[in-house]
Amino acid sequence: MGCAKSTPEEITLKKNFTETAPSSSLQSARRPRKNIFGATQTNSITDHYEILKAIGSGPLATLFYAKHIQTQEYRTLREINKMMLKDDAASLVQEVSILKDLDHPNVLKVYEAIETQRSVYISLEYISGQSLQEKVKNTGCETMLARVMLDLFSALAYLHTKGIVHCNIAPENIVQTAGEGYDVITKLVGFTAAQRMNDKQEINLKKLHYQYAAPELLKGEFDEKADIWSCGVLLYDLLVGRLPYPGKTKTGIVECILNGDLDFTNSMFTSLSYNAQDLIKNMLNADPLRRPTAIQNLMHPMLNASKYKISVSLDAIKKLRVFKVNSRAARSILAKMNFKLGKEDHEIINYFKEIDENFDGRVSKGELIEAFDRLGIDISGEVDEIMCNMDIDGNGYIDYSELKVTLTEWGEELKEKNLIRCFKVVDGKIAIDSLRIELIDIKQLDWVRFLQDCPNDGSSITMTALKNYLKSNISQ
Structure with missing residues (x-):
């Protein structure tokens, strides 16, 4: 699941993926409806993905190599015919709920679930x-x-x-x-x-x-x-x-x-x-x-005997120390961009594994102090502030994705092409309603402050305004 031997040629399948759905499933600038699979409901999978090639099949599901239309990222789509589920529905719900809760460089990533009238599609990381x-x-x-x-x-x-x-x-x-x-x-x-x-x-x-x-x-x-x-x-x-x-x-x-x-x-x-x-x-x-x-x-x-010891660079450690995002809304936007762009950096993966000394898939306060200490830097008096700046979800630990957000060169990544890949942009603008749907985890008070701080006309925000807002809120 989620793999193929090599990148297939971009050949669109001669298959009709368009399905008719009841008009009640159409949503306009509202939170998408979810079913028991946690899936967004849509008329057709081709509203979200360009299906390029079939890469495997089984009794319950078919795997496709596909391109996510918005981000232009390549994914594996697992198509499950709902008529074939029968007694497997509960196990599928269990599988999707487990995968959505995981964040580790050595575990397959799941992006989303999409439901049409006939099928459920699970969007997975594509592993070439x-x-x-x-x-x-x-x-x-x-x-x-x-x-x-x-x-x-x-x-x-x-x-x-x-x-x-x-x-x-x-x-x-x-x-x-x-x-x-x-x-x-x-x-x-x-x-x-x-x-x-x-x-x-x-x-x-x-x-x-x-x-x-x-x-x-x-x-x-x-x-x-x-x-x-x-x-x-x-x-x-x-x-x-x-x-x-x-x-x-x-x-x-x-x-x-x-x-x-x-x-x-x-x-x-x-x-x-x-x-x-x-x-x-x-x-x-x-x-x-x-x-x-x-x-x-x-x-x-x-x-x-086979461990490859990574020495966390002084430059990387300094980034952890100075990184700061001034608003919760900006934090959420960066986390969403990091997730949607789906980039993997071998150096960041190695740093994460080096700092995560007890191998539980997250970095604790003590492990962060130890990582700095190995380079002769004492952060015991400021570790709480450093953790707070990096800990986007507030669970008291630094997860893999949070380390990626911290070490990403946002000065390079905050370009219009990446904003287009992550958010619904029309004529250089992002509708406020569509952005609110994407950033559903932002609390209402933080959302109000975001709209006060980021210039907008009441219905939309320009990409330039969003980019400037994010840059002004990041210290790196």
Whole structure:
């Protein structure tokens, strides 16, 4: 889900995506209606996306490579026919709600859900690369796979901290972006079976990659340690070239999983390094309580040996210290632009991982103090102010997207072409009603102050006025 081997040519499909919807679904300068999927309702998906190419299909959904008309960004569209949902509606709602709540560089990003009369479309990050299964092809390269597992366990540590279990870790659900060496980013995708631990839904075991499923998951009782077992099977499979079970048939494999019957004696496994064998055996412990956590695995010697230590630059640290946005409305606009433009900067990703020492997918006050301290800068007396300036959603931590907002060169990004890509612009102006819909998270008092401070004619704001307003509110 959300990946392809390479960027397809822009060939528009000969398919009619226009659908007739009741007139009541038409909205004029009002908040779009949402359904149980959290989807915006529209007449046709082509009002929002240019469909370029089909890139995959399954029994429930079809994947398309598409261009978002407003931002001109390329996305993966997952089309689900509502008539085919039947008993899968609840699991789809669960999947979308989970993905919308995630913000981590190693986790697939979801942008929005759109509903037409016939289908629900989930807009996902487009990953131009390959699945791990396609890329590795049983190379048995421990160093390469150690870097993959670093990214994977970072993603899982983040998910597990948020009380989310993926439940379907398999090579097909791990994708690597195009590139070489440390420029490659490993992404966790395939969240169709993901579960919140405080709100578990029934899992259709037939849709899981059963070869990688933990014994307790097959029995219906599980927690985050089920993902750790799956990672153990995954690493064994990729390094040895086959699964760790003596059984060959589906029935035989399931019996091996339930009975803990694993093969650690074959010559391919015993030829692995001691650290690789130790990590795999720890993860494939039949007792979930004795398996390591994702965070503990990140400290394992096999992975430590392959860590690429990033030295956060003095320039980046200075930006964190001086960054300030004077109004809450301006903060919200920058966050919206950052989300819609969807850019990924390898340097910012590396900085985020370097500062996030406990791998929970967010930067705490203590971690920020430590990052400055490593460069000989004491910010203990001003850390609260720095955190306040960066913490856009006010949750007390710096999330990945918030770090991106802080380190983005807004002097370069605040151009008319980017405003056009992020907001509905007509004749050089943005309708105030349409902007209010985009910035629904702004409190009413902050919205009133924004309209007082940003020149407007009562119905619209010029791009020049908005750009000048934002620049005047940013210190960088």
